[in-house]
Amino acid sequence: MVGLQQVIEPGTQRLLTSVFLFVALAQGWNIIGGYTGYASFGQVAFFGLGAYAAAVLMTSYHVSFWIAMPAAVLFGVAFAVAIGVPLLRLRGHYFAIATLGAAVGAQEVITNLTPITGGGGGITIPTFGAQAPTAYFGKPGFYLAFLILAAASVALATVLSRSRFGYSMVAVHQDEDAAAAMGINTTWVKVIAFGVSAAIVACAGAFYAFQQIEFYPTDVFDANFTVLMVIMVVIGGSGTVIGPLVGAVGLELLSQFLRVNLGTYNQLIFGAIIVTVVILFPQGVVNFFRDAVRTRQFSILDNVRRYRL
């Protein structure tokens, strides 16, 4: 993968760059939604805030990207902690709706803080000449940047999932009362998981902002980002490291393939495929195959029956 940016044609490069972005986003969502079991439907808030934090710092304060990016991560984490402390007391649908609301709120604030953010008119990061705080990476540069981001998010998820903290996230997911009775500070576990999840997504937002150069609140607060993160994790297999990876790579490639080859109806077919996969593998593709190999039951029909309500 590394070095490939020198050889491959620009179209493929752009495709792979967006695959890497979604791998990072899916891994980020999986920490809170998959492992910890708190399905956040406002994850795009961290993406948008990360993008705007980096862009504002670079544009108005001429801060280098390498300072603006970690600052954007901290900003995302701070927002996650601020909304996480009250919202993580809610469970299930209530948490989902509350986070959705928080994301809408965040977008509104950014859109209306015109003096700082440029408001609905968007923001443009200077990338040329003496005005540019950091030289633009160019297409191959961003290919590499998003590849590293994706690899780092997979590595982080792997380390977390095997740590004591990883076990506490799973315990909180499966039974919060039992987890607390066994000495797990469930409040902390949830807030930290939400913070880590936000850090990955905000970091991706900062890179995305720099890559786009010019963008509007509606671009980086687009709810489709959240929806895609959720779908990729659920289809791939939540609560695993491989699941979001498979889901992000599979769905992003599929979506691009359909867009190129099917024209008008690509979204419809894409939707139909997602619905079919969710019906056939409600627990995610990776979880299905792991269990199938262990129990030697490969029947998809049985699987559908097992998870049917």
Added chain:
Amino acid sequence: MIAAPAVADATPILEVRNLSRRFGGLWALRDVSFSVPEGQIIGVIGPNGAGKSTLVNLITGHLRPTSGQVLIGGNDLTGARPWVIAHDRVARTFQIVKPFRGLTVRENVAIGAMHGHDRDHSVREALATADELLSLVGIAQHAKATPSQLNIADARRLELAKALACRPRLLLLDEVMAGLRHQEIDAAVELIHRLRESGITIVAVEHVMQAIISISDRVLVLHHGSILAEGPPRQVLADQRVVEAYLGHRYAKRSTR
């Protein structure tokens, strides 16, 4: 058997003072006071709805009391969060078993060793601790199974192993014998005995009284949220009010109507 040390000035490991909890208009527990000296087995019995589980939940921080105090080793931990209580070496089982379904039996137990008092610092150490405890409770052969593959007796043993993994000095058992057959009850009684001999103080809540009464140093009878009787098992069993609460339940209900 260890004779319970009856030192008068020793701080009780658990002291409950005037503990009450109201749910809406119903007092699930009202003005309950008792203390548990270190090294004893206390049996808490009572008919359904007597407030037994509420009592356990109030002690372990899963519920906050409406009034009253819970002291653990002399420290006031009233209303403290469950993990604070757990870190003070108080562990519990749940009446309705609460396994982590996505984890193996072994990992379930390891969670306690990772997060309870004096925790293991690596996942590997915690898994080793878990293996020892699975042998102790007698389900080592199911280490790699998932909790859903266990029968009710083994699921209760898992619940016990999870609590022991937190390295408790005080263990609260919420109906660990419910639904077990005679042989399984004998095994559980024998296990509780061994735990006490290893130095753990035990408060055992049971609906079925015969088994627990045989190993308890003292028995507490809860009825309608209050203590109906308290004392050595033999004395409590002979108490007319206790007999009524259990055997004459239906009769008593009819006569109050």
